[in-house]
Amino acid sequence: MNFCSNCGSNTIGLIVPQGDNRERYVCGNCGIIHYQNPNIVAGCLPVWEDKVLLCRRAIEPRLGFWNVPSGYLENGESVEDGAKREVWEEAAAKVELDYLITLYNLPKINQIYLQFVGELVGGAFGVGEESSECALFTEKAIPWEEMAFTSSTFTLRRYFENRRLGKKILHRGAYPDL
Template identity: 50%
Template structure:
């Protein structure tokens, strides 16, 4: 950030009085510009024994499979945003159920939240951000072509919970993989 969104003057990075982190502070009006993680919300849309996945038509991870999800908008609840994203990306109408996974992804400044959801019908179609949408049984999941670690982890939680007959809330952290050399 270079300029204040309030008055347009230059900002500098410093620790404001009473704080313990560097923030962008306007040198003119004193506005402190906080930067916070963004919420990515979506669903695990289920029809009978299958889960609906979308094949991405956008970067990052073009052509890879994902659960329908996207950035939460201002004025939305997380469950409303999850239903909206599912409709936009997969043309799927769902009954949003319980929060299922909450995964922190600090290296990209995001928190991913996935809700269990019951598909209301299977009249689905790829939205603008999807190449195709498809229902998968557990043994059909393209595990090597899953777009994001949070999606893979959420799917593993789902199939494990379904096998045990008990669905719970799963939380955790996804860190950037370490690279050799």
């Protein structure tokens, strides 16, 4: 951080503010503390009959690889609304959320994933602007070697595990494993 977003000063320094326990960027001119916190990623695994909907990424990172529709939560947006929006943006599809399946931490890149399972409304989907292709897959047909992110693989494995058990369990995970 080079300049204070409050006053424009270039007197930003890393210090431990009084009453805090870690270094923060603090403006030497106006004293404002610039907190930097993890990004929340919301997503949903759309399900239709015995298949799941995956999207092939048309953008970086991991261009050309498959993923569970997910993306950064917007300010003022609930996690549920963010998950639905991401399915719409990536797969031109609507979902009815069923349950939260994964809470997945990526502490090295400051991300927290919250993934839902949702029913694909009417089985209808298309290809959103962030995808080059969207398709329904049975468990056996999942392109495991072409998955974009560990969060997607974790969610898919937990979904099929839950389905075999006939349960709706929330799973917690991290990369690397904590």
